[in-house]
Amino acid sequence: MPRPTPYDRNLFSVFQPLQTRWADNDIYGHMNNVIHYALFDTAVNTWLVEQGLLDMHQGSQIGLVVETGCHYFAELAFPDKIEAGISIEHIGSSSVIYRVALFKQGQNTAAAQGRFVHVYVERQSRKPMPLPKNWTASLKTLLIEPQEGL
Amino acid sequence: MPRPTPYDRNLFSVFQPLQTRWADNDIYGHMNNVIHYALFDTAVNTWLVEQGLLDMHQGSQIGLVVETGCHYFAELAFPDKIEAGISIEHIGSSSVIYRVALFKQGQNTAAAQGRFVHVYVERQSRKPMPLPKNWTASLKTLLIEPQEGL
Amino acid sequence: MPRPTPYDRNLFSVFQPLQTRWADNDIYGHMNNVIHYALFDTAVNTWLVEQGLLDMHQGSQIGLVVETGCHYFAELAFPDKIEAGISIEHIGSSSVIYRVALFKQGQNTAAAQGRFVHVYVERQSRKPMPLPKNWTASLKTLLIEPQEGL
Amino acid sequence: MPRPTPYDRNLFSVFQPLQTRWADNDIYGHMNNVIHYALFDTAVNTWLVEQGLLDMHQGSQIGLVVETGCHYFAELAFPDKIEAGISIEHIGSSSVIYRVALFKQGQNTAAAQGRFVHVYVERQSRKPMPLPKNWTASLKTLLIEPQEGL
Numbered sequence: 158m159p160r161p162t163p164y165d166r167n168l169f170s171v172f173q174p175l176q177t178r179w180a181d182n183d184i185y186g187h188m189n190n191v192i193h194y195a196l197f198d199t200a201v202n203t204w205l206v207e208q209g210l211l212d213m214h215q216g217s218q219i220g221l222v223v224e225t226g227c228h229y230f231a232e233l234a235f236p237d238k239i240e241a242g243i244s245i246e247h248i249g250s251s252s253v254i255y256r257v258a259l260f261k262q263g264q265n266t267a268a269a270q271g272r273f274v275h276v277y278v279e280r281q282s283r284k285p286m287p288l289p290k291n292w293t294a295s296l297k298t299l300l301i302e303p304q305e306g307l
Numbered sequence: 308m309p310r311p312t313p314y315d316r317n318l319f320s321v322f323q324p325l326q327t328r329w330a331d332n333d334i335y336g337h338m339n340n341v342i343h344y345a346l347f348d349t350a351v352n353t354w355l356v357e358q359g360l361l362d363m364h365q366g367s368q369i370g371l372v373v374e375t376g377c378h379y380f381a382e383l384a385f386p387d388k389i390e391a392g393i394s395i396e397h398i399g400s401s402s403v404i405y406r407v408a409l410f411k412q413g414q415n416t417a418a419a420q421g422r423f424v425h426v427y428v429e430r431q432s433r434k435p436m437p438l439p440k441n442w443t444a445s446l447k448t449l450l451i452e453p454q455e456g457l
Numbered sequence: 458m459p460r461p462t463p464y465d466r467n468l469f470s471v472f473q474p475l476q477t478r479w480a481d482n483d484i485y486g487h488m489n490n491v492i493h494y495a496l497f498d499t500a501v502n503t504w505l506v507e508q509g510l511l512d513m514h515q516g517s518q519i520g521l522v523v524e525t526g527c528h529y530f531a532e533l534a535f536p537d538k539i540e541a542g543i544s545i546e547h548i549g550s551s552s553v554i555y556r557v558a559l560f561k562q563g564q565n566t567a568a569a570q571g572r573f574v575h576v577y578v579e580r581q582s583r584k585p586m587p588l589p590k591n592w593t594a595s596l597k598t599l600l601i602e603p604q605e606g607l
Numbered sequence: 608m609p610r611p612t613p614y615d616r617n618l619f620s621v622f623q624p625l626q627t628r629w630a631d632n633d634i635y636g637h638m639n640n641v642i643h644y645a646l647f648d649t650a651v652n653t654w655l656v657e658q659g660l661l662d663m664h665q666g667s668q669i670g671l672v673v674e675t676g677c678h679y680f681a682e683l684a685f686p687d688k689i690e691a692g693i694s695i696e697h698i699g700s701s702s703v704i705y706r707v708a709l710f711k712q713g714q715n716t717a718a719a720q721g722r723f724v725h726v727y728v729e730r731q732s733r734k735p736m737p738l739p740k741n742w743t744a745s746l747k748t749l750l751i752e753p754q755e756g757l
Contacts, residue, residue: 226676376526
């Protein structure tokens, strides 16, 4: 599997400004590889909450993560300011494949990029349930062509 | 030891806007008590970096934490936006007692407040070293009267 | 407030073996001050679960943290193995003051020590509720004399 | 890309016992998807340290993460005890593709599995450097046939 090239900003539909924290830097002085996923998770869920789709406290429908992945191209580090790009590659009946990337503020090329796959399930049973129409309508606004190598 | 009352914003000298992350919420649906300290650490060190005092990568002088504490008054939760208040209660020859608090954005009363004590040491030996004059001058701008019960 | 001296193991009633993680080390190569609280929280709650007292998923009674504090004496770092000592200084009608400390495996003197104060509340209303008799009976087995300076 | 099936324990060369922490559980009451990567990172680096290969403080050669990925099959949650399986799919001149999985203690089928790709670089320049002979010899003991769908 060849290593992909870093994405440009124009492959993303929306951006979330994200902060770094002191403890994000590990012993090598840069943001630990795990933190990228904390930012992916935050970016996607913040967007879902802001759209009025996800109610993490009371909603009957919650998103469970079934797959994630990340390629790391350039170091990020506290106190960098970051912009997370989000778009959607595929909307299934109950699942969504998000494309996500982290850009150092003001840069055009991703420092890291990956995928984040949610399955939407009924909160109690944790069984997949079809996406409601208002979810699909909002999610479609993030759709973009799949890219090779992601 | 009686429980202190929550601080007002006017007891703080500077404020840092801070974000919450998805994983900050624990099983009880609110920000886990540990995260408050990650935000204290971030707020103080961000200020030190912005003042040009702390160079965490190359500086000969680094801040080690010798004491921390927090009282929790009101729940915070992702996706809340937070403002961290910082002031200084005491500047010693090589140590500083910071007063810190977390306010939900726009609120006047602290959701949590505490203390954060740094000793400034030489990076290699980890021995305390006197604060340089430019450090003391900057730090003094945050000095404020100590409050009972912190 | 004078700096306390590190505790000996004999001031603790029970011990929990705890692991460190790669990302616990921060840019200074040692365990970040925030992680100590993640370990306190884990040690106390693990004990409560093992005693059959706390059911974090379904129980009507949950523990909310209202105060924490820590003094740091010696560096800990991944991949150290740690033993967390736990004892109880005070049992109130609905609150418990835990004394906690982290020992590097096999050492007699605490690398860090602190307090961890839980108020037990009804899960839905988040109002304090009196400790049930079986809780009090178990908690009493950890009681120990308060120490000055904690 | 079809969803892979969970791995059996016999696809792994060594296992590391790992603990969960209170704060690993997110608002949905299970281990947040980010924590799996903290455990992958810990498992691989613990093995490298125990083999006497990696000296994270002083060694001239350090491992930077260039790619990670995870499929999630079953919930894990604090206070579960976990066993991380590690094997190696490919050893390049300066990079290693690790296969990693998390098993709930005593179970034969992975709750989550993924890949973790390290490039070994010179600490200061961060340029890839060839793996020393003693590294290659130790790493070869973990080699195993690649599996489709990882």
